[in-house]
Amino acid sequence: MRIGELSTRTGVPVPTIKYYLREGLLPAGELTSPNQAQYGDAHVRRLKLVRALLDVGKLSIAATRTVLDSIDAPDNSLHDRLGIAQHALNPAPAGDPDSADLLEARERADRLIAERGWLVESPGPARDTLTQVLHSYLELGQQDLLVVLDDYADAVESLAASEIATVGRRSDPDSQVEGVVLGTVLGDALITALHRLAQEDASARAFAALG
Amino acid sequence: MRIGELSTRTGVPVPTIKYYLREGLLPAGELTSPNQAQYGDAHVRRLKLVRALLDVGKLSIAATRTVLDSIDAPDNSLHDRLGIAQHALNPAPAGDPDSADLLEARERADRLIAERGWLVESPGPARDTLTQVLHSYLELGQQDLLVVLDDYADAVESLAASEIATVGRRSDPDSQVEGVVLGTVLGDALITALHRLAQEDASARAFAALG
DNA sequence: GATAGTGAACAGTATTGCTATCCATAAGGA
DNA sequence: TCCTTATGGATAGCAATACTGTTCACTATC
Structure with a gap:
């Protein structure tokens, strides 16, 4: 064609x-x-x-290219290729000099990772992003919203396990990488969409006058 | 100052x-x-x-302005204000003419919402986004990854309920709106970060040679 | 009284993700 | 065979976004 x-x-x-x-x-x-x-x-x-x-997935052209390259790279392990993709997805945040809030955020992030026993790059993009998000919560005085942090972690842990298990059932390794990467990129979009829906529902139940 | x-x-x-x-x-x-x-x-x-x-939250200037306006709007209900914010967060996707995959995606989205009994704007931005994401899964032949859809939904449903309950405990209504909106925007970022971490961990356990 | 900071208006800039134009050539129908 | 349209390749242009810089008359402060 x-x-x-x-x-x-x-x-x-x-x-x-x-x-x-x-x-x-x-x-x-x-x-x-x-x-x-x-x-x-x-x-x-x-x-x-x-x-x-x-x-x-709302990726930029450059991030898309990196992700595709990581899918195509034939010589690396599945896990390495996912790592390359993750680095493309989480551009390192700028990051001010260390404030007290930032240090507390980093500590909370590290503690969460340690308690879960998560095997992750310890100074890595995903941890940095988490730190930055926690920092925002603290800086804006939304600590009380962090009571759900462990629930969030429980949820994503089992979701990720299901995703990886599903992908692991595939026979073709290339299809496996693609599945893991799409599980990350589309999975994020899917969770976000569902989260919005669930919040709309919860808000309707709590705050709206229902007919 | x-x-x-x-x-x-x-x-x-x-x-x-x-x-x-x-x-x-x-x-x-x-x-x-x-x-x-x-x-x-x-x-x-x-x-x-x-x-x-x-x-x-990676919002644009325009979306940020709309979200802030919805926080400031004094006369609407909490739920209405969240609705305004949600519309700013989910710009309506372009959307091709209807293909078979698209129809199936919409049907799946509607079925999920109906089964959950979620009280949401039925042709609304959140549902449209969900439809679009499901459409991508189908179009790319990643149906098997959708086995986790119900788990995703379970997870976000209880998370949203916790968030709204937490915010409902606050005394000041303005602080409540701010909390709901930040729960949406920062909550998305938080879930995304945690999802990446959990995937990295799951991938390490499944695919990497561990020392 | 010298220096730096301020509000307001406006012009300029870097990046991103496309579009448009041009060219020589090739495809496919009349 | 002629003629319209499509193609690959190259380069230039464009609209949107999020700033950044420049100028101006003025003000605060040392």
Whole structure:
């Protein structure tokens, strides 16, 4: 198939596909002559994946490229490839000089990780992000909302275990990496959407006059 | 205090504060002369809130303004104000013409909401986002990952209930709205961070060679 | 009285994610 | 065979976002 059909099959405009090709998000088609190339089903699938990461996962072009590269890297272990993807997803926060609140936030984060026995890169992007979020709660005087922290942790722990178990059941290793990465990126979007719905419901029950 | 002190107390550069003032994210200080204004602790707090929504919550300036306006709106109910905030957080997705996958995604979303008995705006932003995310799963052939959907829903349902209960314990209604909104925005960031950590841990246990 | 800070208005900038234009060539129908 | 349209490749342009810098008349403070 040529680029026009690739465009109609995915709904992505031709100039945009060309842009993704330039940016290395999509592999080039097979050139049959200097200005003709063939694309296949793999390109259709890849393009849908790119759009999902960009639109649903809200990744930048650069982050998308890194994530895709980590999926494609053939020589690393599954866990290493997930690590590469995670670094692309959590750009290191700026971070002011250390305030008292920041130190307390970091301590809380470390304590949580230690109590759970989570095997994570200890000064890593995920921990830093958690620290930053906790710092915001403290700085804004929302400590009371942190009573649910352990419930949050319980929930995501079992969810992650289910996700990884599901993916582990797949036979193809490449499909496994893709599953783990999509579990992270789309999983976040899914949890966020459900969280909003559940909050709307809880708020309706608590605060709204119900007919 | 003058703008310079507001800047040093919050770490936000003076030109940026001026920009936020222009954008209506921060109320003007009290003018004591044509080119002198006084700011108070309320401004410090508000500025920290703005930065938290922008940096941690990753909101745009426009979304931040809408969210802040909904917090400030004095005449609406708590639930209405949360609704305004939710609309600002979930910009309506573009949405292609309806494909088979899209219809199935919408059906799944509606079924989930119905089974849970969630009281939500039925064609609302949260449901649309959920539909879009489910659509991505289906389109990318990741249906097997949706086995955890009900677990996700269980988790967020109890989390949202805890959050709303916590906030309901507060005496000041303004603080309640702020709590609900921050529970949504910061809560999303918190869950995302924890989800990444838990996935890293689960991946390490399943895939990595452990010393 | 010198120096630095201030509010207000406005212009400029860096980045991001596309779009548009151009070109020589190729495909596919009349 | 001619003619319209599509293609790959390259480069330029554009709209939106979130600042940043510049100028101005003035004010606070040392």
